Amino acid sequence: MQEEVINLKNEALAQIMEVSSFEELETIRVTYLGRSGKFTSLIKRIREVSPEKRKQAGLLVNEAKNTIVKALASQKNHLKESARAWFDPTVPGIKPAMGHLHLVTQAIEEISALFTQLGFVRNRYPEVEWDWYAFETLNMPEGHPARDEWETFFVDAPANPKFGQMVLTPHTSSAQVREMQRVKSPPVRMINIAKCYRRQIDASHVPMFHQFEGLVIDKGISVANLKGTLDYFARNFFGPERKTRLRPFHFQFTEPSFEVDVTCGVCLGRGCKLCKNGWLELGGAGMVHPRVLAAGGINPEKYSGYAFGWGVERTYMMKSGLQIPDIRLIYGSDLRFLKQF
Amino acid sequence: MNITISDNWLRDYLKTKAASSKIADALSLSGPSVEKVTRLKDDSLYSIEVTTNRVDCMGVYGIAREASAALPAHTVKASLVPLKSKSRQTFAKTVRYLKAEVDTTLCPRFAAVLIKGVKMAASPEWMSQRLERVGVRSINNVVDISNYIMKELGQPVHTFDYDKILKGKMLLRPSRKGETITTLDEKKHTLPGGDIVIEDGKGRLIDLAGIMGGTLSAIDDKTKNVLLFVQTYNPLNIRRTAMSLAHRSEASDIFEKGTDPELISLAIRRGIDLFETLTGGKAEETILDIYPNPPGAKTIALDFDFISGFLGTVLPKHQIGKALTSLGFEAGWRGKSLSVKVPSWRLKDVQIKEDVIEEIARIWGYQRLPGIIMQGALTEPLVDSPFGFEAKVKNILKGYAGIEVYSLSLVAKHEAGQGALQLANPLGEDSSFLRTSLLPSLARAAGENAGVKEAFHLFEMANVYLPRKGDLPQEKMMLAGIFVNTGFRQAKGIIEALAEELNVTLGFIPEDSQYFQPSQRLLLKCSNKFLGQFGMLETGEIYYELDMALLKLGIQPRQYKKIPSHPAQIEDITLILPAKSRVGDVIFAIKSTSPLISEVVLGTIYNDAYTFRLNYQHPQKTLTDSETEKIRGTILKILKRDFGAIAK
Known part of the structure; x- marks a missing residue:
């Protein structure tokens, strides 16, 4: 299982490095981390590991997952403006109605x-x-x-x-x-x-x-x-x-x-x-x-x-x-x- | 009272090299406050605030005395140049030229002297200029002299045309109610009684003493013989007359503060000098002086330690003595005891030890005293202090977008409520009563913002004044508010939320009342006490008010409720309610059906369809579908029976 996790991680990282659009990144996220993604099914299989190695396997999977999450985020920031999903942070907030003490x-x-x-x-x-x-x-x-x-x-x-x-x-x-x-x-x-x-x-x-x-x-x-x-x-x-x-x-x-x-x-x-x-x-x-x-x-x-x-x-x-x-x-x-x- | 003093005139009696700005600073920090110095080409004018106790500072001479004491404390040498007179007249109880009978309770000292052969003319330029600089119009030499003495010494002086005092007789007495006199300004007064008046030998009133002279004995162009008249009057009579006739003069403002009778000798001699120099007149050899009870000397004893304790610091003994003597007091040390003799011009003002300490400390300089926060035991805090609670309620309402106002507690009669207290001397009709409700004020506040289209909520926390027979009114702290452009449910929700946040169980009981639209008003109730009301006003705004003390009493301490171990079953039920149903009663009925219903919330209302969200909650387990179905069945049965409600 250990090997499987490392391979999966490396595969995902390699793909992340090569993308050029936001949509591609999202596809990768779904493929690996989505509800029926590759890591999710891997986690389900941790039960199969012998009890003494189970904890270690869990840690390993989590570590790999976190690495991928970070890589995804970092790659998003490296994408060019045009390749990103548009978001306007200058939009004013919606304030609650405000009261005033005299x-x-x-x-x-x-x-x-x-x-x-x-x-x-x-x-x-x-x-x-x-x-x-x-x-x-x-x-x-x-x-x-x-x-x-x-x-x-x-x-x-x-x-x-x-x-x-x-x-x-x-x-x-x-x-x-x-x-x-x-x-x-x-x-x-x-x-x-x-x-x-x-x-x-x-x-x-x-x-x-x-x-x-x-x-x-x-x-x-x-x-x-x-x-x-x-x-x-x-x-x-x-x-x-x-x-x-x-x-x-x-x-x-x-x-x-x-x-x-x-x-x-x-x-x-x-x-x-x-x-x-x-x-x-x-x-x-x-x-x-x-x-x-x-x-x-x-x-x-x-x-x-x-x-x-x-x-x-x-x-x-x-x-x-x-x-x-x-x-x-x-x-x-x-x-x-x-x-x- | 503010007086104007000319710097040139002041320097007749104040010897110093200090500039006018320095004099102003020293006076302000150690004596009467100089509010402003106006510079002229060849003079400066001080505008000085003289407090009611310092009538001795109402003239140039008194200010010179203060400045001569104050300046050395601010490192500038200064001394008083005493006023000297050439007059050698003697004082006597009777004189040949005037028979005076005087009520000495009204006039403790009565002095007058006849000056013969006066030539009426304009005053010399130096005199008219000085007078005009301090705001007195120059009239002629005789009138100007009396004004000059008043401005110089702070002693009002009057002059009569001697030949108009019939039979050479004067009777100074209290007036009888209804007597009339016409004063120099041509005003006719009907006297309230008890005013100090002087009648002549023919029983005519010739003077409204201490206020203004009468026309019958007035100086005119043909006057030859002048009676120069200097008095001390009972301040209470002067004040009462000036107030009841609404006729004040500079003289009455001074007399009502109680002048120094000893000052009269100096004032009349100064007058004789001026008359003889400026009018060619000649004063009689004897001055009439009726002065049966000169005030005795007053000595105040103080202890050195008392002075130090009171000031919170130790002053050198010789400095204490020096401060006092510079102001005209006599001060002597014997060991640690200080004996202080008060000068005549301060007798009314300096009566107790603390008064003497003030004199010492101000001349020593308040700026040289230390600042030390007091130690010692603390007072017990108030049991049940209202302030924290009031602040909390205000903050809660602010959190709900409430805007606080402070409105005037004085309202018009129609706004005041039945039996409200009325003012005896209001500023106007619209503020002549003490309000018994905040409603009219808040309605007015809402009205001030008539153009605003958005919803807003104004609130105020203030006392209302409820009259009590033979006692002060009850002052009841009320919270009141008004919602404008706001729906009934939104407004009511704010009151419900306030109650919930305070953990007060509020009951809402529909009951009609004046000012509110029919069926749209609720009484607010908490544990059998009515603590306020809420409802839609006839004018379309929503108003509420709550008694703060009762609201505070209604607070329940928060209790811990066990968090259910199993999730609640939640479902929405939509009911068609017949017209004129009260949904509050429906909700109450749903809740009362079973203890397993933990929450009922009204969601949307669409025409006659009301959607409720129900929580079914058992403390120990998750309810099965059949269990909730059973409860629901009971609810629907009861609602159909009692309200005619039909499930949709």
Whole structure:
């Protein structure tokens, strides 16, 4: 049998070397390897071989078969273009219908994943909220001029004797005291990413938008910790070479308060046409005001904390360098827009 | 609030060699933020954002003080040139030229001085130019002086025509509801009550204090004697009046933030100087000053270790002291304790230890603080967090070619649903209610793409707001979607596939409802709870919605099922169903016939002929032809009896 196999192999190889067309190769393939080809019938006869030699015979047949398969393939590639079967690999594929997640969802997923790695816990808080959580406990008593900045929507519903009027939450900061009350005692590491509402509409403002808010409270939390977290965020979200800086600002619910800038992605802080002075404004941050801690039932003598809250849309657009001329597009439903992301 | 400061004017009080760009940088990094520097031929204008707590920075002098502290931290020498006055007038509780009765809860400090023999004229060019550069129209020397002081010191100042204050008397009191006054801009206001007003000796209202003067006592071309008037008002009254009358002025914007009563002495002396120089007038020897309760000194004690712990780094003690004194604080160390006396112009703003640390750190330079991620224990993660599940559902729908939208939760009344919450101050009619269903929003979203001929599927995941009596609304997370140019079976298949992928057993129960075409709506049910609906809208699109919390509850853990050791017998059966048959019920009947039927799939429908593919599967063996034939026979018998179906 061994001899028979070798002869058959050599015979096939000799024929393969001489062909000049694709059709001939196909005929050879059928003759030797087809369903009733010469090798196929040879394999059927392996049973006849004595048991001790059977394994070896099997190996030999397989080896011969593989050699022929390779020779066939190699010869196909050596045939001239004209002799080949025509196939056009430039034909476009047929794609499945594709769906799209909204820009805001993509941004939220990224931001959320990043802070989860630092042990921040994401939760959800009321979007329709009492004045108490939106302003009062954030050190903005009734009548305080700082409230003007928020352009708040009020709900036409009876005020609560303790919690005051019902508002659409104008910022994610209304979750701060809620989270302190939920956790009861520090550590607090909250990330709240939620809808916010403000009474404004133009090319760069929409009445509904998203913010993400970080809140960390523990013993010995410092400004350096806030800076460390912001730098971590900038490196991981915007890119390893990006840095942040703090500038003085004022919010009633943080003391001190900061405005946070990140180095421009184009010039990395040197200053260019795009950014003017090397820095782009990210948003607000600060050390939690002792009165806010106290309002949340946390002893400000024992604990300190930091918080930051920024716009999701703005931050994401800054990252990707997306130039969306009118933010209202994001909250429209034009397929030609939605399908771009 | 944004203010404009002229560089030339600033250098009256700021001694430095720093260029305007350097001043802008230093201020931005250590003080109020300079948003823009506009260069003129012989001057530069800073546009500066002053936060509500820093009313002391509303004028040139305050900015000079900040810059003199900020610049050294950025390696440029600078110092404040104190404002000096030539005025030697004295202050007294009573004066001969004016009898004033003042409610000091409304006006904690009331100062005025009579200036006689004023000659009305145009202002000198240097003054009108400075004013116009910072956006104030020059009117005449008297009006310009009051504006100049406000721009320079951040202290609003008013001037009366003295001879129009009848009987030389003033009564400063809260207004009564319904009183009227006409202000300098010729607007007549009906007062809500509790506004700060001044009436003269004949009971006429001559001033809407802190907002705008009245016409009755206004300066005019013939004015000879001017009452220069400098006050501190209760910020809450000012704010309430400005808001309720919707009448704001630069003065009210400043007063509502609470000005420093100590600043009044400087402002009135500065006024006297300017009046005597520019109008030829002569000030009386005594300034009326009703100031019964000057604020006491405030001292804040801090510990060195607290400062270091709060900042996360150790600053040299002498640098801490230096930063504070450069801003006008008095700072003294005793061992590790620091005692800080707050200057009058920062009393409202600097009240606690953290406020003092801010002053230290910003002048030291935030850029010099280290960045260190916090250590310590972590918070327990949420039990049953919804976010992973929500992301999963969105991703599944995306995989089925769904396109996600975010639509505004504020809708028009007719879209809002019964009892929906209404906004007290909406932006417009079409966004005045909080939605209780996503249907109208998605119908609108579909409508925005009316020209599209291809099939598409929009979906949204958002809260609806369901009102509750005496409480915040229930915020229910809903998944909703709309299929356009899509067949009923394709759309329904997506919901079925979603349920299958989540391993939720969904029941579909036909039930008609508003907005849907008759017989084309299904309630979605899972273990006896209704969690949503699906159906063909009257407008031709297909809409569905699901309660996300209930959907999540419906998830069954995946179980391992033994892989059958023998292949199933598969066969197609075509049935002719009578008109108005429900094929869902037919499939259910087939499945219920025998446990050996492992799968029934509806294939093609051709007129009234329905082809089903049946899998016969025994867990341990291959079924024989006679066994399957027996089952098939039973099926056909039941279908004929219950549905009138005939095998083809």
